[in-house]
Amino acid sequence: MIKLMVRRALRLLGYDILKIPPRKRISPVHEPPAVPPVWPLPRRAQMLTNEDIRNEFARHPFWHYAYQFDGGLSFQTSHSNPGLDTDDPMRPLQRFRHFMPYLVQSQGGTLKGKRILDIACNSGFWSIQCALLGADVVGFDARPELIEEANLLKSITGINNAEFKVLDFWKMSLETLGGKFDVVLNLGFLYHVPKPLEALELTKTMARSHILLDTALYPSDEFALYLKWEEPTDIRMAAHAGVVALPTRSSIELLLRHVKFNDWLQIPVRTKELPVDYLTGRRASWLIEV
Ligand SMILES: C[S@@+](CC[C@H](N)C(=O)[O-])C[C@H]1O[C@@H](n2cnc3c(N)ncnc32)[C@H](O)[C@@H]1O
Secondary structure, eight states: OHHHHHHHHHHHTTOOOOOOOOOOOOSSOOOOOOOOOOOSBOOOOTTOOHHHHHHHHHTOSOBSSOEEETTTEEEOOBOSSOOTTTTOTTHHHHHHHHHHHHHHHHTTTOOTTOEEEEETOTTSHHHHHHHHTTOEEEEEESOHHHHHHHHHHHHHHTOOSEEEEEOOGGGOOHHHHTSOEEEEEEESOGGGSSOHHHHHHHHHHHEEEEEEEEEEOOSOSSSOEEEEEEOOOSTTSOSSSEEEEEEOHHHHHHHHHHTTOSEEEEOOOOOSOSOHHHHTTSEEEEEEEO
């Protein structure tokens, strides 16, 4: 009764009370040991000279990640629509140190022999890292030119435990990808689709053990999805023009609850050596137990 009266009074003043549902946590939470990225990338395919690799990189005008290879060979990012955050060569390495230790810990301390799916793999940065850590990886992306780039990376590093496919997310199924995966990486993708709830449900169908979710967030305490129009003007954007939904942090918690995941943990920010969007709450990552 008192709560109702307070709420009525607040409403008259233009305010309201929001009930924040209890958050679930994968427990107990121990900070996992550090896992460094495999960097610079090894060059196991000795037949490719520096000049060959430079020529192959030059065939592709746009690169989402900066790459560095053994022997001092390195390449910058290149976007048709450059972004302050995304062009920093340290970005994927800092993201790796942020969330990969939690994933590795969840798999018993190693990715060796784990089957991993990399949704929207772009040029394969995460797939290649997981393959170098011993996982069997399938990566897919809707953009054929990015799958060509991923296959170039595969041939330079000489890995044979990663496979790349051109595939639209909504065509993803157990049939198209050969059954379930121990781990599904849903990184940098959720905010490029109009239906994040359905996207999480579909992601769940592919996972046996864990999902690693990393997403941009709309900065608000509301349980909201912020809609905007996205054009496919850059290799980091939605593959087709249309509405996309940027979730808030609170709405992610509700979506995870609705999909009935067993447990989840928002990966804590433990260092200032992170891209600024993670430090300011405009992006976050979750380890989800299916
Ligand atoms: C911001 S990038 C994220 C890349 C990578 N997963 C990461 O987190 O570093 C978004 C990626 O989603 C891909 N993408 C966009 N819409 C897609 C769709 N419908 N199906 C598959 N991939 C899509 C883009 O081509 C791009 O590679």
